[in-house]
Amino acid sequence: MADDLKELKIELSKNGIFTTTLEELYNWGRKNSVWPLTFGLACCAIEMIATTMARYDLARFGAEVFRPSPRQADLIIVSGTVTKKMAPQVVRLYNQMPEPKYVIAMGACAISGGPFRDGYNVLKGIDRYIPVDVHIPGCPPRPEALIHAFMTLQKKIDQQALTGESRPRHLHADLPSEFPVPAYGDHGLEPPANPDVFPARADNPLKVLQ
Amino acid sequence: MIGNPGHPWLTVVALLVGAVAFGFAPLALAWLWARFYSPQKPGREKNSTYECGLESKGDAWIQFGASYYLYAIVFLVFDVEAVFLLPFAAAFTALSLGACLAMLVFLLLLVEGLVWACQKGVLTWA
Numbered sequence: 001m002a003d004d005l006k007e008l009k010i011e012l013s014k015n016g017i018f019t020t021t022l023e024e025l026y027n028w029g030r031k032n033s034v035w036p037l038t039f040g041l042a043c044c045a046i047e048m049i050a051t052t053m054a055r056y057d058l059a060r061f062g063a064e065v066f067r068p069s070p071r072q073a074d075l076i077i078v079s080g081t082v083t084k085k086m087a088p089q090v091v092r093l094y095n096q097m098p099e100p101k102y103v104i105a106m107g108a109c110a111i112s113g114g115p116f117r118d119g120y121n122v123l124k125g126i127d128r129y130i131p132v133d134v135h136i137p138g139c140p141p142r143p144e145a146l147i148h149a150f151m152t153l154q155k156k157i158d159q160q161a162l163t164g165e166s167r168p169r170h171l172h173a174d175l176p177s178e179f180p181v182p183a184y185g186d187h188g189l190e191p192p193a194n195p196d197v198f199p200a201r202a203d204n205p206l207k208v209l210q
Numbered sequence: 211m212i213g214n215p216g217h218p219w220l221t222v223v224a225l226l227v228g229a230v231a232f233g234f235a236p237l238a239l240a241w242l243w244a245r246f247y248s249p250q251k252p253g254r255e256k257n258s259t260y261e262c263g264l265e266s267k268g269d270a271w272i273q274f275g276a277s278y279y280l281y282a283i284v285f286l287v288f289d290v291e292a293v294f295l296l297p298f299a300a301a302f303t304a305l306s307l308g309a310c311l312a313m314l315v316f317l318l319l320l321v322e323g324l325v326w327a328c329q330k331g332v333l334t335w336a
Binding site: 026069070071088089090092093095096098099162170171172173176177178181 | 247248249251252253254255256258261262263264265
């Protein structure tokens, strides 16, 4: 929105007139009704469950409806160690979610492999295969951390544009909706990372590591 | 109806049209919104039937062991029969002879099943 329009809006609100745009209204509705997928991988999932219960109460943010089917979910919380055997299933579930969809990588394992990083069967971060919106470090992160990540995601959703070149990926009709699912080969997962979401960099020596 | 020269049912028709529009307007708006702001993106995995992350293997048309018929009989005798027995007992004095006979035939069939299950030793355990 242009600056003079913003000023006009503030001026109007000072005089008791509330104005909004379709985009703001849409994003306001979206960010307050994010439905996560019922999906837990390891100990972080216990913290995720605690977040939804009465003490921390994720329902305050409109995200208490954990859906048992990816078809109805907006958010996948990758909560825990992603083994190489589990990674294809995570990507497949993400592919089956309808757009717009979001990912929170919860805990040290989900963002980097964590204490099991050197294990032969542990994926070094789920961001190698799917685009992660919010990373939460911690082992495990406390429910407050998950709530903070959720609020960060809400801010991100609130700022997404519906039109223009900066609109999010799912609004580009020509971009595919599915991300390639890695296959379990002789030496770990093939390919080791999806170059579209995990770009190979010269200063990133980890890019070739499984 | 004072001041309404039309048909006496005109108000009902107007309300009916309003009610249908109230239901269809959000659907139409959602359809329009999806048309402009939600491009269709089907894919092989998105359109697949199974949705727990794993790829489905094999055929769903498999054979079940015929030995499960005993469980079916015991389920009919102790579960389905009880559901029918309660209304039967409640309406017993008001039933006609035909209805009573039909119910007794049903009971007889299930009692046969009970005897059969008893003879097979299903009802003895531990």
